[in-house]
Every structure is written in C-alpha cells, then in structure tokens.
Amino acid sequence: MAISLTQSIWNELLLKRDALAGKPLAALFAQDPQRFAGLSRSADDLLLDLSKQRLTREIVIGLCAFAEASGFGPARERLFGAKVVNASEDRPALHWALRLQHDRPVLVGGVDVVPAIRAVQARMRGIADAIGAGDWPGARGTPIDTVVHLGIGGSDLGPRMAVHALAEDRVAGIAVHFVSNVDPAQLGRVLPGLDPARTLLIVCSKSFRTPETLANAQAARDWLRERLGADADLSRHIVAVTANVPAARAFGIAEDNILPMWDWVGGRFSLWSAVGLPVAIAAGWERFAELLAGAARMDAHFATAPATGNLPLLLALIDFWNVNALKVTQRVTAPYSSALDLFALYVQQVEMESNGKSVAADGGATPWITTPGVWGAAGTDSQHSFFQWLHQGNIAANVELIVPVASRHGDRARQDILLANALAQAQALLAGRTREDVEAEMLAQGADPAIVERVAPHRVFGGDRTSTMLLLPGVNAFRLGQLCALYEHKAFCFGVLAGINSFDQWGVELGKTLAVGVEAALAGGALPPDADGSTVGLIEAIRAMRAV
Numbered sequence: 001m002a003i004s005l006t007q008s009i010w011n012e013l014l015l016k017r018d019a020l021a022g023k024p025l026a027a028l029f030a031q032d033p034q035r036f037a038g039l040s041r042s043a044d045d046l047l048l049d050l051s052k053q054r055l056t057r058e059i060v061i062g063l064c065a066f067a068e069a070s071g072f073g074p075a076r077e078r079l080f081g082a083k084v085v086n087a088s089e090d091r092p093a094l095h096w097a098l099r100l101q102h103d104r105p106v107l108v109g110g111v112d113v114v115p116a117i118r119a120v121q122a123r124m125r126g127i128a129d130a131i132g133a134g135d136w137p138g139a140r141g142t143p144i145d146t147v148v149h150l151g152i153g154g155s156d157l158g159p160r161m162a163v164h165a166l167a168e169d170r171v172a173g174i175a176v177h178f179v180s181n182v183d184p185a186q187l188g189r190v191l192p193g194l195d196p197a198r199t200l201l202i203v204c205s206k207s208f209r210t211p212e213t214l215a216n217a218q219a220a221r222d223w224l225r226e227r228l229g230a231d232a233d234l235s236r237h238i239v240a241v242t243a244n245v246p247a248a249r250a251f252g253i254a255e256d257n258i259l260p261m262w263d264w265v266g267g268r269f270s271l272w273s274a275v276g277l278p279v280a281i282a283a284g285w286e287r288f289a290e291l292l293a294g295a296a297r298m299d300a301h302f303a304t305a306p307a308t309g310n311l312p313l314l315l316a317l318i319d320f321w322n323v324n325a326l327k328v329t330q331r332v333t334a335p336y337s338s339a340l341d342l343f344a345l346y347v348q349q350v351e352m353e354s355n356g357k358s359v360a361a362d363g364g365a366t367p368w369i370t371t372p373g374v375w376g377a378a379g380t381d382s383q384h385s386f387f388q389w390l391h392q393g394n395i396a397a398n399v400e401l402i403v404p405v406a407s408r409h410g411d412r413a414r415q416d417i418l419l420a421n422a423l424a425q426a427q428a429l430l431a432g433r434t435r436e437d438v439e440a441e442m443l444a445q446g447a448d449p450a451i452v453e454r455v456a457p458h459r460v461f462g463g464d465r466t467s468t469m470l471l472l473p474g475v476n477a478f479r480l481g482q483l484c485a486l487y488e489h490k491a492f493c494f495g496v497l498a499g500i501n502s503f504d505q506w507g508v509e510l511g512k513t514l515a516v517g518v519e520a521a522l523a524g525g526a527l528p529p530d531a532d533g534s535t536v537g538l539i540e541a542i543r544a545m546r547a548v
C-alpha cells in the first residue's frame with residue numbers, strides 16, 4: 001500500500017536519527033564548527049539556539065518538510081483567515097484578533113468582530129484609568145485601589161503570570177490579588193487583610209459555570225455585604241468578565257459591569273481579552289497595549305516566516321522530534337528570570353490543555369505521541385532542586401531555557417551570575433563529566449586514592465542531554481507579549497503536526513461531572529451509585545474523620 005508523503009518523510013527522518021545514534025552531541029559540535037550558526041535562528045531580537053538538540057541541519061530541513069506535508073501552511077492560513085480550526089466545537093480561534101494593531105475587518109459569521117473588540121478595550125481602559133487615577137469610588141465614596149481577581153485556568157494563569165512579570169510597572173497604590181482554587185484557604189488568606197470599601201472583585205469566567213469561581217465569587221460578595229452593609233451599592237465593587245452575559249446578569253452583576261468575551265477565544269488563549277483587565281489595572285493601559293503589540297509582532301513573524309525560520313514552528317518541531325523520534329516525553333521549561341516565575345505554569349496549560357489528547361481532529365486515533373509532559377520553574381532556583389535529576393537522573397527530559405539578557409534591576413554583576421548559570425547548566429547537560437575527568441580532578445586536588453575510588457562514580461555526569469536556549473533582550477510588556485504569543489502558536493503548530501484539535505478541552509469534563517456526586521455524598525447524601533470501591537471507601541473515611 002502506498003504510504004503518505006508525511007510517512008515517507010518521517011521514515012527518512014528516522015533513518016537520519018539512527019545515523020546519529022551513539023554519537024555524543026559534543027562530537028556533532030566537534031565535526032561541525034558552524035553547528036551553532038547553522039542551528040540557531042533570530043527573529044525580532046529573539047535568538048533560538050537548537051544546536052544542543054539531537055539533530056542536524058538536514059533533520060531540521062526534513063522536519064520542516066514534514067510540517068509542510070502535514071498541512072502547516074494551509075492550517076496557518078485557516079487560523080489567520082478566521083476559519084474553523086476547532087472542529088469539535090465548530091469555532092475559529094481568534095486570540096490573534098484581540099491584539100490587532102489595525103482595524104481591518106475580521107469576519108465571524110459575516111460580522112466584523114473588530115468593533116466589538118475595540119469597544120471592550122475602551123471599557124477596559126476606562127476602568128484601568130479610573131482606578132489608577134483614584135476615580136473609581138466604592139460604596140462609601142473611597143477610591144477603589146485593590147483588586148481581587150477570581151478565576152481559574154485560562155481565566156487566571158495568564159493575567160496572574162503577566163501581573164507578576166510586570167511588577168516593575170505597577171501603578172502606584174494599586175494592589176492585585178488572584179484567587180483561583182476553591183479551597184477556602186485561598187480566599188480566606190486574601191480577604192481579611194483588605195478594606196472592603198476599597199476592593200473591586202473581578203469575577204472572571206468565560207462560561208460563568210465554573211464551580212470554583214462561582215463559589216469564590218459568592219463568598220467574596222458575601223464578605224463585601226457583611227462589611228459594607230446589606231443595602232450597600234455593590235455595583236462599584238464587582239465586575240464580571242464572561243462570554244455568558246445572561247449568567248453574569250442572573251448572578252446579580254450590573255449590566256454596565258459585565259465585560260464580554262467571545263466563544264472564538266479559548267480560555268487559555270484569552271490573556272489579550274478582558275481577562276487581561278487586572279494586568280491593565282496593575283500595570284496601566286499603556287503597558288497592556290504594549291503587551292498586545294508584542295504579541296502582534298510575534299503574530300506577524302509566525303504568519304510570514306518560512307518554516308525553517310519560524311520560531312513557533314521550530315519549537316513545536318523540537319518537541320515533536322523529542323517525543324516521537326527520541327521518545328523523550330518530558331519537557332522542562334526553565335526561565336532564568338524571576339519576572340517569569342509563573343511562566344512555566346502558564347505554558348503548561350497552553351500546551352498540555354491544547355495538546356494533551358489522543359484522538360485526531362478527524363475522530364480517529366492520532367498515530368503520534370502528543371504533547372510532552374510540560375513542567376518547570378525558574379532558574380537559578382531550580383538548579384537547587386530538579387536539576388540534580390536532569391543531570392544525573394536515569395530518565396530523559398528535554399530542557400527549554402528562556403533567558404532574558406538584561407534585568408530591569410540594573411545590577412550587572414548578579415545578572416551575569418544568572419546568565420552564566422543558565423549557559424553553564426546547558427553546557428553541563430551537553431558535555432557531562434567522565435569518570436576519568438572526575439578521578440583526575442580529585443587526584444589533582446590531593447584526594448586520597450581510596451576516596452577517589454569510592455566517590456568518583458557518584459560524581460560522573462552522563463551528559464549528552466538536550467536543551468534549547470531562547471535568548472531575549474529582557475522582560476517588559478512588549479517582550480512578554482512576544483513570548484506568550486510564541487508559545488500559543490507553538491501549541492497550535494504541535495497540534496497541526498500531530499493532527500489533533502488544539503482548541504477544545506473535553507478532557508476536563510468527566511472529573512467535573514463525577515465531583516457533583518461525590519460532593520453530594522460528602523454533604524450527607526447517598527453514595528454515588530457508580531463509584532468504585534476506592535471512592536466509596538474514601539468518602540466513608542472522610543465522614544469518619546469528620547465525625548471525630
């Protein structure tokens with residue numbers, strides 16, 4: 001039977017992979033002094049270094065051919081053409097439209113959506129400017145200066161990450177808190193320290209049906225009522241961000257305080273919508289506009305760069321190559337930047353909720369391993385925890401280091417220590433250290449040969465461990481926008497390569513449904529009839545613990 005073009009290209013790539021087997025990565029540098037130049041790419045002041053990955057320039061060219069054969073070009077056109085790319089929900093994905101730097105029409109169902117986007121942006125700006133100027137008086141006439149953002153998943157991770165990343169841009173006197181988990185402790189740790197007269201709740205939920213957010217919103221509103229008085233006018237203390245305006249209205253939020261979002265923006269892609277309101281309040285509208293502009297710059301790169309120079313596609317191809325050709329199924333994201341402390345959590349949702357699937361867009365099983373497990377934390381902190389595993393563990397992981405070259409805090413000496421560690425960690429992963437090197441070093445330091453014999457094996461580094469380095473000039477609103485859009489488009493590209501739908505998330509539904517029955521049982525109702533023995537046993541154990 002004739003095999004498809006993609007399969008034949010892939011088979012060729014596997015032969016090239018096999019030709020590399022057993023060759024240390026360091027040898028690839030030795031045999032090709034131009035390896036770094038040939039396997040690094042620059043775009044808009046970003047530099048992507050792929051040279052420490054287990055591949056060659058020929059393999060990268062082959063992977064790009066694989067992408068083209070997988071329909072990368074037409075898929076990209078459908079995305080930016082506002083066509084349906086989310087087949088199971090019959091929707092386009094227009095997160096890119098939220099950051100357009102022009103007003104040319106974008107049609108959804110024949111209707112230009114740009115005016116509605118601009119109208120919401122104007123309302124966001126109005127709120128942000130008013131609060132920033134102390135012109136948003138609460139029920140007692142005192143200006144609102146504190147925001148409690150209630151949301152979860154894509155209604156939390158993006159704005160939380162961006163507010164943290166842009167802390168240096170914080171508008172004087174403005175405090176922003178994020179509450180996502182339904183655990184009473186999260187809200188319980190935030191509210192007591194706040195002045196209700198100066199606090200605005202943002203109830204952020206695209207569906208306005210997410211139990212955690214609605215429960216927290218109810219509890220936070222009760223807190224306001226208890227302290228401001230049952231008859232207090234709360235209209236200046238609660239705004240909603242949602243695609244379900246009727247539900248927000250039914251919850252009792254004033255019409256003027258409901259900022260709409262739309263079904264054609266996925267939750268994990270919604271930072272650029274009114275979900276980003278806390279960013280505009282915390283950092284000011286100008287910074288939020290720069291965030292949008294940075295994302296738009298990445299959109300332009302993604303939409304026009306050829307495959308071999310397309311940063312989002314190349315990042316997706318590296319992940320795809322690692323999981324499908326090299327069977328390396330974990331990817332660690334390690335930003336060397338405290339501003340990006342929350343970035344790994346943000347990309348974890350963008351990538352794993354987009355591509356953590358096994359059914360292809362056409363309903364069949366995808367033949368490909370889909371997204372790697374994505375996790376990580378900032379360096380240098382993570383050098384003092386899981387980098388031990390990365391260097392000497394016995395299961396493989398690929399590492400993505402995101403390294404802003406300059407800090408907004410000036411101290412060049414400490415920034416150099418940070419940068420040196422980022423580069424050295426990648427170098428150590430690559431080079432490792434042999435038993436002979438270790439013994440020679442210990443003996444040269446005068447170690448007792450018996451100790452050398454005993455200790456040396458524990459100090460060997462296997463090396464030959466892959467990493468990707470992304471350098472950027474620094475972290476500001478524009479660069480953060482570029483970075484977030486880079487990963488959004490990377491997730492999209494990975495879905496194209498694996499033939500899956502990156503824009504739905506049916507996988508989150510079953511747990512939510514089962515939780516309803518368990519919650520009823522914990523509240524004193526009957527055990528869920530379809531629950532397994534473990535769940536029943538655990539419910540009964542909780543009941544027993546509570547009875548003590």
Ligand code: F6P
Pocket residue numbers: 152153154155204205206207208209210213267268353505508
């Ligand atoms: O995790 C499932 C999910 O639907 C995410 O995709 C979404 O970002 C999050 O829950 C919150 O959903 P909502 O914004 O509708 O409350």
